[in-house]
Amino acid sequence: MAEPVYVDGKHVPFREGQSILEVLRTAGVQLPDLCHDPRLGPQGTCRLCLVHVEGQPGLVAACATPAQPAMRVATDTEALRDYRRTVLELLLSELPPSRECPRCSTLGCCSLHAAAARFGAQEDRFPKLRFRQSSQDANPFIQRDYRWCIACYRCTRICGEWEMAGAIAPAGRGQGIHIRSFPTDRLLESPCTFCGQCIGTCPTGALTDRKAADQIGTGEVTRVRTICPYCGTGCGIHLIAQGGHLVGVEPDFSNPVNQGSLCVKGQFASWEFANSPDRLTTPLIRENGSFRQATWEEAYQLIATRLSEVRDTCGPDAIALWSSARATNEANYLMQKFARVVVGTNNIDNCART
Amino acid sequence: MSNSIGELEGADFLLVVGSNTTESHPVIALRIKKAARQGARLVVVDPRRIELTRLAHRWLQLRLGTDIALFNAMAHVIIREGLYNAAFVREQTGSFDTLRKHLERYTPEYAAEATGIPPDAIVRSAREYAVASRAAIVYTLGVTEHSCGTHNVQALANLALLCGNFGKPSAGVNPLRGQNNVQGAGDVGCIPTELPGYQKVDDPAVRRKFEAAWGRPLPSRRGITKTTALDEVLKGRLRAVYIMGENTVVSDAHASRTQAALERLDFLVVQDIFMTETAQLAHVVLPAASYAEVDGTFTNTERRVQRVRKAVDPPGEAKPDWLILCELATRMGYHMAYSHPSEVWNEVARLAPIVGGISYARLEKEGGLQWPCPTQEHPGTPCLHADGLASRRGHFAPVDHVPPAETPDESYPLFLTTGRRRSTYHTGTMTGRASGFHLLVPHEWVEVNPQDAATLGLRDEEEVYVASRRGRVKARVKVTDRSPDGVVFMSFHFPESTRTNLLTSDAYDFVTETPEFKVCAVRLEKVKRGRRPRG
Numbered sequence: 001m002a003e004p005v006y007v008d009g010k011h012v013p014f015r016e017g018q019s020i021l022e023v024l025r026t027a028g029v030q031l032p033d034l035c036h037d038p039r040l041g042p043q044g045t046c047r048l049c050l051v052h053v054e055g056q057p058g059l060v061a062a063c064a065t066p067a068q069p070a071m072r073v074a075t076d077t078e079a080l081r082d083y084r085r086t087v088l089e090l091l092l093s094e095l096p097p098s099r100e101c102p103r104c105s106t107l108g109c110c111s112l113h114a115a116a117a118r119f120g121a122q123e124d125r126f127p128k129l130r131f132r133q134s135s136q137d138a139n140p141f142i143q144r145d146y147r148w149c150i151a152c153y154r155c156t157r158i159c160g161e162w163e164m165a166g167a168i169a170p171a172g173r174g175q176g177i178h179i180r181s182f183p184t185d186r187l188l189e190s191p192c193t194f195c196g197q198c199i200g201t202c203p204t205g206a207l208t209d210r211k212a213a214d215q216i217g218t219g220e221v222t223r224v225r226t227i228c229p230y231c232g233t234g235c236g237i238h239l240i241a242q243g244g245h246l247v248g249v250e251p252d253f254s255n256p257v258n259q260g261s262l263c264v265k266g267q268f269a270s271w272e273f274a275n276s277p278d279r280l281t282t283p284l285i286r287e288n289g290s291f292r293q294a295t296w297e298e299a300y301q302l303i304a305t306r307l308s309e310v311r312d313t314c315g316p317d318a319i320a321l322w323s324s325a326r327a328t329n330e331a332n333y334l335m336q337k338f339a340r341v342v343v344g345t346n347n348i349d350n351c352a353r354t
Numbered sequence: 355m356s357n358s359i360g361e362l363e364g365a366d367f368l369l370v371v372g373s374n375t376t377e378s379h380p381v382i383a384l385r386i387k388k389a390a391r392q393g394a395r396l397v398v399v400d401p402r403r404i405e406l407t408r409l410a411h412r413w414l415q416l417r418l419g420t421d422i423a424l425f426n427a428m429a430h431v432i433i434r435e436g437l438y439n440a441a442f443v444r445e446q447t448g449s450f451d452t453l454r455k456h457l458e459r460y461t462p463e464y465a466a467e468a469t470g471i472p473p474d475a476i477v478r479s480a481r482e483y484a485v486a487s488r489a490a491i492v493y494t495l496g497v498t499e500h501s502c503g504t505h506n507v508q509a510l511a512n513l514a515l516l517c518g519n520f521g522k523p524s525a526g527v528n529p530l531r532g533q534n535n536v537q538g539a540g541d542v543g544c545i546p547t548e549l550p551g552y553q554k555v556d557d558p559a560v561r562r563k564f565e566a567a568w569g570r571p572l573p574s575r576r577g578i579t580k581t582t583a584l585d586e587v588l589k590g591r592l593r594a595v596y597i598m599g600e601n602t603v604v605s606d607a608h609a610s611r612t613q614a615a616l617e618r619l620d621f622l623v624v625q626d627i628f629m630t631e632t633a634q635l636a637h638v639v640l641p642a643a644s645y646a647e648v649d650g651t652f653t654n655t656e657r658r659v660q661r662v663r664k665a666v667d668p669p670g671e672a673k674p675d676w677l678i679l680c681e682l683a684t685r686m687g688y689h690m691a692y693s694h695p696s697e698v699w700n701e702v703a704r705l706a707p708i709v710g711g712i713s714y715a716r717l718e719k720e721g722g723l724q725w726p727c728p729t730q731e732h733p734g735t736p737c738l739h740a741d742g743l744a745s746r747r748g749h750f751a752p753v754d755h756v757p758p759a760e761t762p763d764e765s766y767p768l769f770l771t772t773g774r775r776r777s778t779y780h781t782g783t784m785t786g787r788a789s790g791f792h793l794l795v796p797h798e799w800v801e802v803n804p805q806d807a808a809t810l811g812l813r814d815e816e817e818v819y820v821a822s823r824r825g826r827v828k829a830r831v832k833v834t835d836r837s838p839d840g841v842v843f844m845s846f847h848f849p850e851s852t853r854t855n856l857l858t859s860d861a862y863d864f865v866t867e868t869p870e871f872k873v874c875a876v877r878l879e880k881v882k883r884g885r886r887p888r889g
């Protein structure tokens with residue numbers, strides 16, 4: 001095995017071709033890598049992942065520098081902390097007051113403000129500059145408030161290079177550079193598929209989930225790691241709940257299946273249906289052509305009686321059970337066990353064949 | 355899938371067959387896109403101009419239902435030109451000579467006639483597939499939802515066997531499953547012929563093992579599939595059905611027949627989260643918890659068992675499916691009780707060797723695990739057959755091209771093919787309740803080629819009847835060159851206004867009994883009306 005990299009004096013194994021940033025992650029060192037998305041090649045523009053490498057003049061961007069055997073990397077010197085704090089303070093001077101951040105004030109802290117807090121960046125160290133302008137786009141999915149944009153281009157790159165939709169791109173030049181969609185600045189009129197990946201990758205409050213923003217109230221939010229209920233891909237998601245209700249969803253970047261990517265169904269249709277007022281909430285029994293509410297006990301007794309009757313008069317094979325390709329393995333397992341053991345038939349099927 | 359989703363990005367040749375991946379599996383499509391960006395050759399086989407054709411190096415636009423002719427001709431070329439992997443064929447396969455003989459008549463010229471693809475394109479695709487070092491085949495419902503679906507898959511498997519593309523990373527034959535846990539439902543035994551872990555019901559030793567574990571004698575009689583069950587109802591032999599979470603009336607082919615069958619039952623139980631069209635027909639409806647309200651596992655299309663976690667309580671008195679089944683079983687005299695779904699899973703793992711090494715504790719620590727994973731120490735299996743097919747040689751299956759069960763004629767001159775659209779899902783019970791989605795796909799469209807539209811005098815967004823021998827539904831016309839001449843396309847996402855499966859055929863694959871959703875014959879009729887349709 002190659003000689004390891006030394007991170008702040010500790011040995012860290014690495015593979016040929018890994019960047020310093022990736023090696024740091026193995027070592028458990030988390031830098032404020034604001035312009036970096038592992039699904040895209042390194043960009044090296046935010047200058048927040050800078051580290052000191054022994055024998056090299058100046059600082060290097062960890063995201064864009066390949067690790068070398070025996071490299072000695074320092075990530076946490078006084079000078080680096082000062083430097084990062086200053087870069088963050090400059091960024092904050094381009095944005096509205098932090099407490100108004102659309103992400104931090106809803107689903108939880110954005111990467112930028114988390115980094116600012118971690119390095120003690122002061123909001124008013126530098127006089128505020130003129131903000132970018134919010135988009136007027138009123139689509140019901142993606143809230144685009146570019147006053148919070150730090151021009152890291154993660155969104156345009158994920159849209160162009162990864163999703164290959166090319167719905168948004170940078171426009172203008174110099175200080176006036178901004179993100180817009182094409183041909184108009186309304187996403188519904190662009191090639192956007194509303195996969196929501198721009199929201200997932202944006203390190204600030206510039207791009208947020210409008211549905212979640214509309215739903216969220218006050219009180220603590222909890223995140224639960226689970227799996228998207230739609231297609232057989234099985235993307236990892238975090239369901240976000242508040243006060244016993246679902247209020248949103250975020251992609252799970254740690255799941256190897258989707259690596260933080262989702263599609264429009266996972267991002268924008270995976271939780272509202274569960275909150276829907278027309279959910280079934282009690283057992284129902286048909287009587288004289290219409291349904292009436294019943295207790296579980298009544299329903300169970302009726303089913304037990306009727307299934308037993310059919311089984312006893314016509315045999316177990318006069319009964320069939322169809323399970324669901326949307327239910328869990330555990331529920332499916334118990335349904336086939338029920339069919340075979342309780343009813344006594346192999347008439348158990350699911351829609352796997354379709 | 356024989357291989358993994360992540361492996362697709364490492365392929366250097368991708369044959370995507372009948373899979374509108376960007377629409378039905380958008381996140382898997384990202385890996386295909388990445389492979390293509392990195393220089394992999396992408397060949398798309400589809401009658402429709404799907405999005406991936408824009409990225410493809412070659413688009414093989416075959417006539418509907420002629421897949422086997424194409425794959426057989428590719429295999430013919432590979433054999434004729436000696437491009438197959440001779441060592442692999444010798445050591446790991448069987449019946450090669452039968453296949454070679456069988457394929458003699460499948461010249462590229464013969465296939466060109468059937469498929470409409472130029473012979474030259476067939477030859478090139480075959481050569482490229484054969485010489486690629488990591489060639490992956492990806493397919494979806496476009497292949498299996500035909501009356502010859504099983505044969506389509508065999509014809510594809512023949513190609514992969516010829517070129518030794520099994521047991522190799524980033525290669526293989528990779529079906530993409532439609533619903534989130536189709537894979538898992540089959541794995542845990544919801545199949546008439548298989549007990550959990552694909553252990554055969556008709557094997558007495560297998561039955562004894564399960565009888566010992568479950569403490570009851572097990573039926574040895576073959577069970578019937580859902581498809582045959584409907585006939586059995588109409589014949590009066592099947593009297594009661596218990597459906598868990600599936601909107602059968604809308605999702606099954608030939609919907610009016612399905613509905614008629616369910617209406618004839620003496621007793622129907624439906625357990626679901628909404629009052630679906632199917633639940634409306636039930637005698638008892640049980641309120642179930644949704645995926646967000648339960649603990650459990652799903653198994654994705656690459657055999658990865660992943661943990662589903664409860665985020666909130668179910669509404670009202672709704673209960674998790676597993677608990678309902680336990681309580682009912684107990685009332686019917688069989689004690690079924692578990693304190694948590696993890697106990698149910700432990701039982702599955704004890705009885706089904708393919709997942710024997712998977713536990714909730716491991717899923718918590720390591721994330722999803724891909725079966726086969728027989729022991730606690732086993733890391734799971736991203737790529738099947740890595741140790742060779744030798745023990746169970748891959749046998750070549752000579753298959754023939756048969757035309758679809760129903761082809762256009764004078765009264766029904768167009769082919770209808772059905773599929774999915776990205777922003778709606780299945781029968782719409784879930785996406786239909788997501789705000790804003792009506793802006794993405796406001797209603798059902800029937801996609802018509804500009805030439806057909808001109809012949810029939812149809813305008814964009816005009817309302818028409820789509821009629822087949824089995825039924826008639828209304829939809830709006832979308833004039834688009836995505837559909838080839840003579841073929842119209844619809845989804846089945848809007849059951850309330852357009853019940854597409856009223857049209858589809860009740861022919862089905864004679865091996866798996868998968869209904870032939872993909873092809874039937876229809877005609878378009880103008881709607882005579884006084885009022886203007888809403889734009």
Ligand code: SF4
Pocket residue numbers: 148149150151152153154155156179198201202203204206207
């Ligand atoms: S909108 Fe977000 S992701 Fe896009 S450039 Fe601005 S800060 Fe970066």
Ligand code: SF4
Pocket residue numbers: 228229230231232233234235258261262263264265266267379380381382
């Ligand atoms: S997010 Fe989209 S691609 Fe991923 S599992 Fe859900 S429906 Fe499938």
Ligand code: FES
Pocket residue numbers: 032033034035036043044045046047048049050061062063064
């Ligand atoms: S993350 Fe390295 S420069 Fe931004």
